[in-house]
Amino acid sequence: MTAETVTTPAPNGAEPPAIRYNFAYLDEQTKRMIRRAILKAIAIPGYQVPFAGREMPMPYGWGTGGVQVTAAILGACDVLKVIDQGSDDTTNAVAIRSFFETTAGVATTTRTADATVIQTRHRIPETPLKAGQVLVFQVPIPEPLRFLEPRETETRRLHGLGDYGLIHVKLYEDIARHGHIATTYAYPVTVNGRYVMDPSPIPKFDNPKMHMSPALQLFGAGREKRIYAVPPFTPVVPLDFEDHPFAVQHFAEPCALCGGQGVYLDEVILDDAGGRMFVCSDTDYCATRQGEGHTGRMSAPYAAPPATAATGAEPPIAASGSGDRP
Amino acid sequence: MNAPLLNAPLFPAAVGAADTPLLIAEGLTRYYGARLGCGDVNLTLHPGEVLAIVGESGSGKSTLLGLLSTELAPSAGRVLYRMRDGATRDLEALTEGERRLLLRTDWGFVRQHAEQGLRMAVSAGGNVGERLMAVGERHYGRIRAEAIDWLGRVEIAAERIDDDPRTFSGGMRQRLQIARNLVTRPRLVFMDEPTGGLDVSVQARLLDLIRQLVAEFGLAVVIVTHDLAVARLLSHRIMVMKSGHVIEEGLTDQVLDDPREPYTQLLVSSVLMP
Amino acid sequence: MIATALSAAGTAEPLLAVEAIAKRFTLHLQGGVTLPVVAGVSFSVFPGECVALGGPSGAGKSSILKMVYGNYRTDTGRILVADAPAPVDVATAEPRRLIRLRRERIGYVSQFLRVIPRVCALDVVAEPLVAEGVDKGAALARAGALLARLNLPERLWRLPPATFSGGEQQRVNVARGFIGAQPLLLLDEPTASLDAANRAVVIDLIAEKKAAGCALVGIFHDADTRDAVADRVVDVTRFSA
Numbered sequence: 001m002t003a004e005t006v007t008t009p010a011p012n013g014a015e016p017p018a019i020r021y022n023f024a025y026l027d028e029q030t031k032r033m034i035r036r037a038i039l040k041a042i043a044i045p046g047y048q049v050p051f052a053g054r055e056m057p058m059p060y061g062w063g064t065g066g067v068q069v070t071a072a073i074l075g076a077c078d079v080l081k082v083i084d085q086g087s088d089d090t091t092n093a094v095a096i097r098s099f100f101e102t103t104a105g106v107a108t109t110t111r112t113a114d115a116t117v118i119q120t121r122h123r124i125p126e127t128p129l130k131a132g133q134v135l136v137f138q139v140p141i142p143e144p145l146r147f148l149e150p151r152e153t154e155t156r157r158l159h160g161l162g163d164y165g166l167i168h169v170k171l172y173e174d175i176a177r178h179g180h181i182a183t184t185y186a187y188p189v190t191v192n193g194r195y196v197m198d199p200s201p202i203p204k205f206d207n208p209k210m211h212m213s214p215a216l217q218l219f220g221a222g223r224e225k226r227i228y229a230v231p232p233f234t235p236v237v238p239l240d241f242e243d244h245p246f247a248v249q250h251f252a253e254p255c256a257l258c259g260g261q262g263v264y265l266d267e268v269i270l271d272d273a274g275g276r277m278f279v280c281s282d283t284d285y286c287a288t289r290q291g292e293g294h295t296g297r298m299s300a301p302y303a304a305p306p307a308t309a310a311t312g313a314e315p316p317i318a319a320s321g322s323g324d325r326p
Numbered sequence: 327m328n329a330p331l332l333n334a335p336l337f338p339a340a341v342g343a344a345d346t347p348l349l350i351a352e353g354l355t356r357y358y359g360a361r362l363g364c365g366d367v368n369l370t371l372h373p374g375e376v377l378a379i380v381g382e383s384g385s386g387k388s389t390l391l392g393l394l395s396t397e398l399a400p401s402a403g404r405v406l407y408r409m410r411d412g413a414t415r416d417l418e419a420l421t422e423g424e425r426r427l428l429l430r431t432d433w434g435f436v437r438q439h440a441e442q443g444l445r446m447a448v449s450a451g452g453n454v455g456e457r458l459m460a461v462g463e464r465h466y467g468r469i470r471a472e473a474i475d476w477l478g479r480v481e482i483a484a485e486r487i488d489d490d491p492r493t494f495s496g497g498m499r500q501r502l503q504i505a506r507n508l509v510t511r512p513r514l515v516f517m518d519e520p521t522g523g524l525d526v527s528v529q530a531r532l533l534d535l536i537r538q539l540v541a542e543f544g545l546a547v548v549i550v551t552h553d554l555a556v557a558r559l560l561s562h563r564i565m566v567m568k569s570g571h572v573i574e575e576g577l578t579d580q581v582l583d584d585p586r587e588p589y590t591q592l593l594v595s596s597v598l599m600p
Numbered sequence: 601m602i603a604t605a606l607s608a609a610g611t612a613e614p615l616l617a618v619e620a621i622a623k624r625f626t627l628h629l630q631g632g633v634t635l636p637v638v639a640g641v642s643f644s645v646f647p648g649e650c651v652a653l654g655g656p657s658g659a660g661k662s663s664i665l666k667m668v669y670g671n672y673r674t675d676t677g678r679i680l681v682a683d684a685p686a687p688v689d690v691a692t693a694e695p696r697r698l699i700r701l702r703r704e705r706i707g708y709v710s711q712f713l714r715v716i717p718r719v720c721a722l723d724v725v726a727e728p729l730v731a732e733g734v735d736k737g738a739a740l741a742r743a744g745a746l747l748a749r750l751n752l753p754e755r756l757w758r759l760p761p762a763t764f765s766g767g768e769q770q771r772v773n774v775a776r777g778f779i780g781a782q783p784l785l786l787l788d789e790p791t792a793s794l795d796a797a798n799r800a801v802v803i804d805l806i807a808e809k810k811a812a813g814c815a816l817v818g819i820f821h822d823a824d825t826r827d828a829v830a831d832r833v834v835d836v837t838r839f840s841a
Contacts, residue, residue: 148445148448157422160422161422161423161426163423163426163460165430165456165457165459165460165461166456166459166460168459168464169445169448169452169455169456169459172451172452172455172459172466172469173448173449173452175466176449176451176452176470176487176488177449177488240464241464241465241466242464242465242466243465243466243467244466372696375696530717530718531717531718533717534716534717534718534719537716559716559717562695562696562699563695563696576673576695577670577695577698577699579671580670580671580672580673580695583666583671583672584625584666584671584672584673586626586673587628588628588629591627591628591629592628592629595629
């Protein structure tokens, strides 16, 4: 990558602005340092590599780790997508997308299939990722053993020795208190049969998507200055007990807008009388399906194509979706 | 027994007669800067033997316990241990992984302050089950059955299994520590003032329990105490420490009934008799 | 020398051979004053024999008994207890050896019961048998039989003896001492707090041990009991240091 300089486009075509950024904000030495950390992380799947995290022009907790990883891997030809809880249009996603539009001038998209780099907070897109794509996770607490062992020196030693009994204690506690493993997000996984890793606070629903994914998955923790990675086609196995095996959440009803099933849904409260709806957490996936003519129980009448437009692949949705409409 | 993994090849049957020492310390010495913590201590401990280390605060007895249990590194000397496979190893030569496996399978450590020996935010069942999970048990039902069995042995009601130790009395916490340590059937247990700070009636119950378990499982125990009554009740042998050195040792009743050293005579004569 | 001929197998050799033992206490807390107890103590005890140690209070009878048991240390001399393959010298034996010797060869009935908290009378009595490897149920049955013989009310069996009267505690103590199969039995005033009926039981028990080939060494405050059980008396005053 060349050390090109991006000039922010002047608003209203006025004077060129005084602020000029290096490509993707970070200086080249810093990006090189981060890339070295990334390469090491890829070489040792699931291992947390310390790196000299920089101060970014946003507060910790807003994705500074992911932003630094993205900045280090972004090239001029990349197409960037940023999601927050599956959504392209929440404050965090919009802010980060505009940050890279401003500092790197790269193309951005909301379509999963069109993106080369996807920075994400707390979700993996529903559309299966392809080889060549990079998924960058924002990570608040990278250490999966932190719950039971506060000492960093000790957790590092436990990782070194593959001494992971402790994390099963947490799962045991879940079952003892709730009757099942109640950890529903940041569900710990074993990567490549060696390191136990916190997959960041994604719902455990997304855990199976990490397993043998063709895409490269990178994790950046800004506050704790750690980078870790899951290379393409790497086994990622959730921890569990023989008599309490790992299982993902199931949703009783399909998406109320696109009728999608087998996807992760958000609950939306509609009124004070208990009215609620379940919609896709992945806004791009939902919009794409709606654009293809899929409908759900609460699709707006003007957006709803005729019931016959539903593809044959989704008979239950079409049935329930159209049947409910007045 | 419902812990089949404990019979797995990880732990071949104990070999060697009871006449072969389990633990040997040679010339154990530890300095804290220029100050001597513990100097030139030699001892051997056989299976099923209970050794009490007595002395007042600062006598070096806790340092010695730390050295024997590999929590402290000696300035000089070494500790040898006969592993479950029958081989006697220098503990300093163990890899960190081997050392940890030893600590959580063949050894136990019951501490005076339960919060140092227990995970206070984890339920009683989780505390007992941790060692099982650490050696690879991955069946929740079996872990739980074993935990209930052990809570019963230490006289904690099964319905307390999901309560965390913060809700337990001091005596219960100590009993839970014992269960947590014994669940992997260790052969050697270190105890550091296990009855310290407990009411007399609670102490009596705990001592009785320890006595029973030691006999039932043939445990070798190194117990540090300043309470000579505890030493008399539990131990076969006694070592008296003063200023970092062992000044007198022998059969417990012999040392306590016929103390030879001035300091030991002072210790024995200082005990309050009810 | 007796010791060379001493063996557990032969019946003609002594079970206990005390050879020129001496004992003194050094009281460091009283300016290091030394307190001589006994010197030059020598005697032997043979199978089927009960030897009484005689002499006034303070002559060192109890100290000799405690030295034989290894409870007191011996300054000089040897205390040979028959064992296979060779006799063991209590005065120099390692603690581990001494513990085994006590379990297998030497029983001891002290004047006072050392109470173990929370352990009931029946378990206190049965414990030496369990330590020998006898089945717990059988051990408890024999303990019960012995306590019954010593007229300890059955309602007390399941209680810890801490709250018992002196006589009741002593009977528990006697039962605990006599239940084992050790061939050498040391008795330190076993009948001191007992009434006539229970004294008679103890006398019977001693007779049974003698008949079984055990060797007994005892201190008997009560002359009637001593005359009833002792085959000979070793006068301790001649060993005074």
